[in-house]
Amino acid sequence: MVTTNQVEQLRKFYDAFIIEPSGHVKLKEDQKKIYQSFVRALHDDELPNNWRYTIITDLLQNFVNEYEQNQLEDCLSEIVDSLVDVYNIDLIEWLKGDIMRGSFLEIRELNIDQPNMTIFDLIRQMQYEVIYSMGSQILNHQYQTFEEFHEQRIKEEVEIEDKGGWTEYLNKECSN
16 A cells, blocks of 8 residues: 555655656756656666656656555556557557667566467557556655655654644644
């Protein structure tokens, strides 16, 4: 189960990106120190490319805006299904973007149970596996150390005390 703190961390990760009107996605300069090494790991040895950045932000958008926080792991397959390319030309473009994509998967690892599968069905399955792996890594990543989490909670509690205390805070929260 994904906790409220994890969803907060996913939202912060999502907010660390700039999504330009042209579709180009990149990390904000002030967020690179925090997230760049993880984003590189999500690229699975590919050079930085907009497809990976777009999938990262699409996954995060789904995680923080579209699904209940306690169902994220259960909905990962559904989310991934929605991100896999439907059209063959898009699959060709995806593979053309880095010809080594999916090369780490062996044919026996793919779900080949249909006798009439096409090469596009195989590419689509490879893309599914790549996106699923990214989604799983994003959900299971440790965004904060315990010390950082504890420090954040102390700051939040001090802020609540400065604004009138817990009674005032809870009354305000309940009225919303």
